[in-house]
Amino acid sequence: MGAIWNSIQIVYTALAVIPILPFAIVLFGYGAIVQNRKKALIMAMDVSTVFFILCVSALFNIMFKSSFGLYGILLVMILAGGLLGNAQFRKRGSVDVKRVLRAIWRLSFFVTSALYLLFMLISLSKIVFTVA
Incomplete structure (x- = not known):
């Protein structure tokens, strides 16, 4: 049982550290099943948003030595949802909550993926240029 748990932890760690992996897995796996690229792309975006949010919040916490990363992302998502609503x-004259939530979720995919690339470039450049 311990070996199974360790392998699950390793897979989750890899998916959480590199959130592009779940995006690609869902895009190609679900795309092969449904044979519809648009549905597969939307599903891949929806699934990988969770991993991007967690990874960006961890990178924010490491870079700025704080513990506000996840709370900050959630706060921005709530504020954006309120503004959009x-x-x-x-x-x-009325609010379609489902549409607002879907829009915020998809916008957070684009924002967190851009922040992921930015934070990874900054982190990698710090590592490369401080060692050399």
Whole structure:
């Protein structure tokens, strides 16, 4: 039982550290099943957003020596949801919560993937240029 648990931990660690892996796995695996690239891309974005959020929050905590990374991301997502819901209410007179949540979730994919690339480049450059 311990070997199975260790292998699950190793797989999760690899997926959490490199969130592009779950994106590619879902994109190609689900794409092969449904034979629809658009559905596969959307599913891959939705699944890998969790991994991007966790990885970016960990990188933020390491870079800035704080523990606010995850809370900051969640705070920005809640504020963006409130702003988007308010805009939808002003335009239509009602709020479609499902659409707002989906929009915030997909926007957070793009923002966290860009932050992931930025933080990884900064971290790697710190490692390379401090050693040399």
